[in-house]
Amino acid sequence: xxxxxxxxxxxxxxxxxxxxxxxxxxxxxxxxxxxxxxxxxxxxxxxxxxxxxxxxxxxxxxxxxxxxxxxxxxxxxxxxxxxxxxxxxxxxxxxxxxxxxxxxxxxxxxxxxxxxxxxxxxxxxxxxxxxxxxxxxxxxxxxxx
Numbered sequence: 001x002x003x004x005x006x007x008x009x010x011x012x013x014x015x016x017x018x019x020x021x022x023x024x025x026x027x028x029x030x031x032x033x034x035x036x037x038x039x040x041x042x043x044x045x046x047x048x049x050x051x052x053x054x055x056x057x058x059x060x061x062x063x064x065x066x067x068x069x070x071x072x073x074x075x076x077x078x079x080x081x082x083x084x085x086x087x088x089x090x091x092x093x094x095x096x097x098x099x100x101x102x103x104x105x106x107x108x109x110x111x112x113x114x115x116x117x118x119x120x121x122x123x124x125x126x127x128x129x130x131x132x133x134x135x136x137x138x139x140x141x142x143x144x145x
Contacts, residue, residue, distance in 0.1 A: 056103070056111050060096065060118050067092040067122050071129045084129065093122050 052058055068074045070092060072084030100115045107115065 056107060057114050060099075060115060063092055063096055064118050064122065067096075068125075071125055073125065073129075084133065086126075086130065086133070089122075089126055089129070093119070093126060096122065 065074070067089050069076050070085045070089035072082045075082050096115070096119050100119060103115070104112075
């Protein structure tokens with residue numbers, strides 16, 4: 001008799017809800033549906049908004065922005081921090097210079113002017129950034145002598 005009572009107690013303790021998987025799946029589906037409805041309008045609009053026509057100016061604007069990040073002038077979208085990586089900035093500037101050479105004679109006057117202006121601006125920014133970096137290193141260096 002004692003064994004039978006123990007078995008009944010254990011059986012009642014081990015009661016398993018067989019529908020838990022179904023309940024979890026329904027809850028996930030409900031959460032996804034709510035998330036879709038709660039997304040900001042601009043996120044939904046961005047998914048349906050047509051992309052701009054590809055052109056040299058749009059392409060160079062992306063490289064320009066990447067170079068500003070590499071120069072530490074704007075925050076990295078990945079880290080949220082400003083960090084100067086001179087080698088990356090130089091590489092991007094050289095890439096724009098290469099594009100200028102390879103597209104010479106194939107751009108409109110406005111496009112060619114845009115490429116030249118971007119290149120000149122980034123080269124000047126690179127020089128200024130390098131000068132600031134050198135001045136900062138001089139100030140941090142221990143006095144000689």
